[in-house]
Amino acid sequence: MTIAEQIIAAPTGPLISRRMTILLGRCFFAALLVLGWQWGANAFGAIFFAPPLAVVERLYEMAISGEMFWDVWQTLRVSAIGFVIAVVLGLSVPFALRLSPRITEAVEPYILWSQGIPKYALAPWLILWFGIGDTPKIVIVVTMTFYIIFYNTLAGIRAVDRRLVNMARIMGARESVVAREVIWKSLQPFFYAGLKIAAPHAVGATIVGEFLVSTQGIGYYIEHARELSDTVGVFAGIVIATAVVLVINAIVVKMERVALAWRPLDRDMGR
Numbered sequence: 001m002t003i004a005e006q007i008i009a010a011p012t013g014p015l016i017s018r019r020m021t022i023l024l025g026r027c028f029f030a031a032l033l034v035l036g037w038q039w040g041a042n043a044f045g046a047i048f049f050a051p052p053l054a055v056v057e058r059l060y061e062m063a064i065s066g067e068m069f070w071d072v073w074q075t076l077r078v079s080a081i082g083f084v085i086a087v088v089l090g091l092s093v094p095f096a097l098r099l100s101p102r103i104t105e106a107v108e109p110y111i112l113w114s115q116g117i118p119k120y121a122l123a124p125w126l127i128l129w130f131g132i133g134d135t136p137k138i139v140i141v142v143t144m145t146f147y148i149i150f151y152n153t154l155a156g157i158r159a160v161d162r163r164l165v166n167m168a169r170i171m172g173a174r175e176s177v178v179a180r181e182v183i184w185k186s187l188q189p190f191f192y193a194g195l196k197i198a199a200p201h202a203v204g205a206t207i208v209g210e211f212l213v214s215t216q217g218i219g220y221y222i223e224h225a226r227e228l229s230d231t232v233g234v235f236a237g238i239v240i241a242t243a244v245v246l247v248i249n250a251i252v253v254k255m256e257r258v259a260l261a262w263r264p265l266d267r268d269m270g271r
Contacts, residue, residue, distance in 0.1 A: 034052055037049065046231060047229075049235075050231040050235040050236075055239060058233065059236050059239065062236065067221075071217050072218065072244060074217040075203065075206050075210065075241075075244070076203075076244065078141065078206045078217070079202045079205075081138050081141075082138040082139075082141025082206065083141060083145055083198065083199065083202040085138070086198065086202070087145075089146050089150070090147075090148070090150040090152075091149065091153055091191075093150055094150060094157055095157070095179060095183075097154070098157050111150065115147045119140055119143045120140070122140075123209075123213065126139055127213055132214075136209065136212075137205075137210065137213065137214065140205050141202050141205045141206055141209070144201050144202070145198040145201050148197050148198040152197075153187060153194065156186065156187025157183060157187055159186070160182065160183050160187060164182050165182055165183070188259060192255070192256040192259065195252050195256075196249060199245075199248045199252050200248065200249065203241065206219065207219035207222070210223070218240055218241050221236075222238065222241075225237060
């Protein structure tokens with residue numbers, strides 16, 4: 001083997017070993033979770049803890065009938081609409097406010113104040129204004145995720161090295177170029193950190209909204225099962241919701257790695 005081949009092959013061993021260790025660790029903790037779940041079913045009874053095998057059987061039945069995929073689609077559809085709106089607002093508002101520090105200082109306390117309003121307490125008014133369709137759930141998703149994106153973006157803008165901004169302006173860059181090439185690229189780690197938190201919140205907000213006003217979706221299935229004292233159905237819905245959140249998180253992590261692949265530190269940490 002040549003020196004070049006040795007250099008190329010050198011990281012492979014540690015990389016594979018690290019990935020294998022992570023995979024085994026995840027499998028180990030998953031096994032502990034299932035064992036603890038089964039212990040809870042044995043100790044407290046099926047009325048409190050549905051046995052894992054019964055939940056798996058219910059999930060299989062839901063998959064065969066297509067009910068699972070329909071409910072997941074309905075929840076994801078509302079989550080995606082609300083999430084996109086929240087991301088657009090959460091990005092555009094901080095970029096607009098950065099143009100005037102005085103306006104930012106005047107407006108920011110009111111944004112913080114509005115964050116303290118219990119969003120689910122607005123459900124009766126949302127139903128009164130918009131009916132029992134998708135709109136009330138979308139509003140809940142937007143109000144639950146907007147603040148996460150907004151504050152992470154605002155923190156990223158404030159963390160940008162002002163010398164980079166001033167240098168770009170001295171070189172003749174327009175404000176739109178400064179925003180796109182300097183500020184946006186500098187705050188991306190903050191933005192993706194916010195996405196990792198906001199995306200699961202969007203799904204969770206949709207599900208809770210479906211508890212309150214819906215005739216379909218994961219939340220409706222869980223609430224309907226609860227009303228019937230169907231513990232297996234409740235746990236099956238929770239498992240589905242958890243799986244959806246894990247898949248969404250994996251997609252966001254992949255997007256982050258692609259978007260920030262140019263950062264040497266991230267590449268090193270990935271190994």
